[in-house]
Amino acid sequence: MSAQFANRRKPRKIGGDDEENDADEQDSGPVVKRPQAIKTKQKSKMRLSFGPGGTSMTDEGDQESEVVIPKRTGLAKRALEKSALQRSLTPSGVGGQIPLRVGPEQDRPSYSSDYLKELRDSTPSTPKPAAEDESEKAVDVAAKFGEVMKVSTPAAIPSEAEIREKKARRARLAKEQGALSTEKDFISLEDDMEDDDWDLQGRREDIRDTRLIRDDEDFAEGFDEFVEDGRISLGRKAEKEQKRKQREEMRELIDDAEGLSDDEDSDLEEKAAYEASQTRAAMGGGKDHIDRPRTPPKMTSLPRLSNSLDRLRINLAVLEKSKAQMIDRMEELRKEKADIAVREVEIQALIKEAGDNYEKLKLDAGITPGTEENPSAADEIANSRGLEVQRSVIAFIESPIDEKDGDRPHLRRQSEATPIELFFDLFFVANLSSFTATHEINNIEALWAYIGFLGVIWFTWLQVTLFDIRFARDSIFERICKAVQLAAMVGFASAGTRFTTRVRAENVWAFQSLSLILGGSRLLLALQYTVNTIFLRRRMMPAARGVSLIAGTQFISSLTYLLMYYAFQQQRGLSPYIWTVWFALFGVEMWVVMGTSSATPGIGLQDTHLNTRMGLLTLIIIGEGVIAVTRIVNKTVGPGGWTKWSFVHILGVTTNVYFLWQAYFDLSPRRILGKYSQQIWAQLHFPFHVALILLLEGSQILALSLDITLKLLYLAETILWACEEPRPRPDHAIRILRTTIADMEIDYSRGAINEQIAITRILDDLPNHPLCPSYRTGQIPIIRDMLSDLVGNVTAALFSTMRIMPSNQTHPGNLSSDQLLQRYMALLQFVYVYYFAVASLTMFFFGGFVLLARRHTLRRCTSISATTRLTLGIVLASIVSFSRYFPLVYSFMTSPAILYAFTLTLLMVLLVDRSLDWYQSYSGRVQDSDVP
Known part of the structure; x- marks a missing residue:
């Protein structure tokens, strides 16, 4: 046989052999046995085996099957003995034992003649020499399964009858499973098969289901690296480290046995359940429970009235404290919102200035407005800051509906007035200034004429504003409409020079002009509302109905104004005060537009910037007072210079204007007003503006x-x-x-x-x-x-x-x-x-604004503030x-x-308001201090 097949496994028979073979079989490895007089070493519990039959690792085996490890006299001798023990763990005196071998044959230690002689002298019975062919045919279990393989040895040699019975049983089982048996299922009981026959039979094996599965030849390759039994520790440090590792392994085994590992929760639960059941069984299982009355609960005494009142006072103080904190927080938020509003105006001015600089730089760089890459982003920025900037492409008509961000259709809202709206407000003030310059208020008739012309331009401004805050969008159509409205303001200025309280032959043309201008402006508004109705009908049907009603009202009022033109032409048979019919139409228009808007969902005035527009118009009117102050300075100081009395006069007028501004804007709404409060707030501004002017x-x-x-x-x-x-x-x-x-x-x-x-x-x-x-x-x-x-x-x-x-x-x-x-x-x-x-x-109007805007959070403070204004108005x-x-x-x-x-009256009002603010904060601090 060639050298490459020298180390291959040899087939052998499984089970016991004949008696003739038992006598011939010898152990292939040396067996070391100590004399009886030597005390046996206690075996490690880590190497116990609980398989059937006795082994060299068990305590219940026969004396012959016990492995005795000789005493290690020296380090070299102990190494040799350990190597011999690893290569042969077969007990002496037992025939037919399968020899054990550790590692391949070339790794076996060689025994010297002196050591063998010494071993024969110290051993009572010398093992028989094993035949070479038997050694080659023996199965090397240790090489296959490693050093920890436990080999069981039968307690007694089977007899010939038992062997024949087992062979017959195997043959019967083979016949019963003949349909499923294959060649690889056959395990020969004969040991006379050659290596070549076994190799050819192994080559004919195919992949089928079988009881035996051939393992890889390199199954135990590198297994010795994970086994510590065969290693020798040289030196104290190595022995100390080996003992430490052994203690760690023992601790892990103990933890596994006690179920302390986190990975075995089920074992812990089972163990806990078992212990609980044993405890219950030991305690009688709850069968012999002794009934006894329960311990009566402790009786609580009835609460005292004083204690309950104290507790209620504490709870009330806590609630009042929380309320005061919330009120303070609301006041802080209100002030913060006001600061943000002021800052927003400044930021918008800075943004506008930066935009102008940017456009100028683009023009300097040779970039035309039509070459912008992303006009939609510019439009979005313009809408977010409430400004209308010049775009490269302007739509002819733009829809007022906003459907971005997946929201339901709604009108586009703006928080601030657009530049075109502010430009329209300037035309209103220009009309007012020109009329004031040509009409002195020197009698009651001039006063009523002043109020009448102011009503004409104010209600026209109101109708245009009510449309712009909800439907106006930058488009060619809207710009054309705005140009017509500005032309109407210029027409008002031209006719205002001859406006009086009576219609006469010399000024009838002024009233006819005003009738035509009013009719044209209302007809234009009717057209604008009709165009927006077409857009709203597709997505917002209820809002479209309301806008249609408003458009119809504007159309009817425009026809009425046009008919008034002929009434002024034939005024000889009519009253000279027929122009007062205009104010009746003004009231009907205002109430229909505001009432329909509040009753129709989607076109309400609550979430618009109507309050901002009213505030800006009031600011412009107060600014007209500032212009009057400069006129006074030119007339009084210009001729002879400043004197002490001229300074006193100018100071009085200036402080009057300043306190008027402060008194009004302190009452500006900081929140969204209600449906009816919003209408009352807007409608009160006409008489308030008249009184202010x-x-x-x-x-x-x-x-x-x-x-x-x-x-x-x-x-x-x-x-x-x-x-x-x-x-x-x-x-x-x-x-x-x-x-x-x-x-x-x-x-x-x-x-x-x-x-x-x-x-x-x-x-x-x-x-x-x-x-x-x-x-x-x-x-x-x-x-x-x-x-x-x-x-x-x-x-x-x-x-x-x-x-x-x-x-x-x-x-x-x-x-x-x-x-x-x-x-x-x-x-x-x-x-x-x-x-x-x-x-x-004016003081009465300030009192009404206090009740509508609710500047103070406490109701009693609001009442005191309104009462103060009403009282001072009566004075x-x-x-x-x-x-x-x-x-x-x-x-x-x-x-x-x-x-x-x-001026002193307004100063007193402001001092009362600041005192009420201090009282609110002080009451909040007192409530905080009372709470324990």
């Missing part, structure tokens, strides 16, 4: 009147000085008188030419008469009339310069100086009455009753206190 105009007239009064007082003092002792020379006194009148810098070109001629004539005639005659000369009446005429003409010239003129029923030149002074005093008295009347109305109205006593009115109107009366 009249109040600012009245304060301007009062400031100018005070300046005129001071100049006349200085002129009177100069005349009296000329007659006081020691008297100056007449020529010197007349020169001082001329200088005094010249220092007034009267602009006679503003309708005071006749007064200038009269003043010059009187001054030239004064040297011909004694300036201070005695009673003896009899010239006192002449000089008195001359000086009286001088003062009257100077007064008329000053009022004409300040654009304060009495009614034009009688020319001033046809009146004497006393009559002229009385006429001007009547004018000032009228201004005094309507000034405090509109001041009281201002009571001042009007002073007009019955002319000396009292004259002394009050010639004093700067009249300018500070309303």
Whole structure:
């Protein structure tokens, strides 16, 4: 046989052999056995085996089957003995034992002759020499399954009858399973098969189901690396490390046995259940339970009233504290929102400036507006900041519906006014300024004319605003409509110059023009609402019905205005106040549009920026008051420079405007108003704006009147000085008188030419008469009339310069100086009455705004704030009753206190509001301190 087949496995028979073979079989390995007198070493419990039959690892085997390990006298000797033990663990005295071999044959240790001799001398029975062929045919189980393989040895040799019975049984089983048996299922009991026959039989094996599966020849390759039994530890450190590893292995085995591993939760549960069942069984299983009455519960005493009240007080204090904290938080959020709103305006201005710079840089770089890569992103940015920027492509008509982000269809909303809306507001103020410049409020008729024209332009502005805040989008169609609306504002300005409270032949064309302009503006609004109805009908049917109703109302009102044109043309048979029908139409339009919007879902006014538009218009009107302040400065300070009294007058008007602004914007709604509160808030702004405009105009007239009064007082003092002792020379006194009148810098070109001629004539005639005659000369009446005429003409010239003129029923030149002074005093008295009347109305409106906006979170604070405004309004109205006593009115109107009366009233209101704010915060802190 060749060398490559020398180490291959040899087939052998399974089971016991014949008696003849038993006698011939010998162990292939050496068997080491100690004498009986030597004390046996206690075996390790880690090598116990619980298989059938005794082995060399068991304690219950026969004496012959026990493996005795000789005493290790030295390190080399112990290594040799251990190597011999690993290669042969067959017990002595037992025939037919399968030999054990550790590793391949070339790894076996070689025994020297001296060691064998010594081993024979120390062993009672020497093992028989094993035949070479038997050694080659023996199955090397240790090489196959490693060192831990436990080989069981039968307790007794089977007899011949038992062997025949087993062979017959195997043959019978083979016949029964003949259908499923194959060649590889056959296990030969003969040992005379050659290696070549076995190899050929193995080659004919195919992959089928069988009872025996051939393992890989390299099954145990590298297995020795994971086994610590055959290694020798040299040195103390190695032995210490080996003992430590053994202790770790023992600890792991103990933990596994006790079920302490986390991976065996089921074993722990079973063990716990078993212990619990054993415990219950030991305790009787609950069968012999002794019944006994339960321990009665501890009786709790009834709570005392004082303790309950204390507990309720504590709970109430906690709730009040939480409420105060929430109120403070709401106040902080309100202030933060206000700051954000202010900051937003600044940021928008910065963004607009940056956009303008960016466009300028693009133009400088040669980039045209049509080459933008992403116009949709620019549009989205423009919509997010509430501005309308110039785009490369503008749609002819754009839908007002917003369907982005997967939301249900709704109208596009904006939080701020667009530039085109602000531009439209400027046209409103321009109309107001032009009308104020051509119409002095000097009597009750002029006052009603002022209110009437203001109503025409205000309600037109309101209708346009109610459309813009919901439906206006930047498109060619909307720009055309806005241009027509701006043209209508210009038409109002042209017709406003001839607007009066009565329709006359000389001004009938103004009313006809206004009728045509009103009809055209409402017809345009009807067209705009109709176009948006077409868009809404597809996606928002309920909203489309409401918009259709509004469009129908605007169309009917436009027809009514156009019919009024013919009514003014044939006004001879009608009342001169027929133009008041406009206000009835204004009210119907406003109530129909607002009522329909609030009742129709999707087009309501709650989530729009209507409050912002009203606030901006109010701010522009207050800005008109600031322009009036600059006019006062030019008229009073310009001629002679600043004086202490001019400073006091200008300060009074300026603080009046400032406190008006602060009082209004402190009451601006910080939250969304209710359905009806929103309508009341918007509708109250028309009378509020009227009162505000009249109040600012009245304060301007009062400031100018005070300046005129001071100049006349200085002129009177100069005349009296000329007659006081020691008297100056007449020529010197007349020169001082001329200088005094010249220092007034009267602009006679503003309708005071006749007064200038009269003043010059009187001054030239004064040297011909004694300036201070005695009673003896009899010239006192002449000089008195001359000086009286001088003062009257100077007064008329000053009022004409300040654009304060009495009614034009009688020319001033046809009146004497006393009559002229009385006429001007009547004018000032009228201004005094309507000034405090509109001041009281303004305070009443502020009280209503407090109730609608709910500036204070506490109800009692809101009530106190509103009551304070109403009370102060009543006080201002009571001042009007002073007009019955002319000396009292004259002394009050010639004093700067009249300018500070309303200013001090507004200051008192602001102080009350700040006190209420402090009270709210203080009450919250007190509640916090009371809670334990």
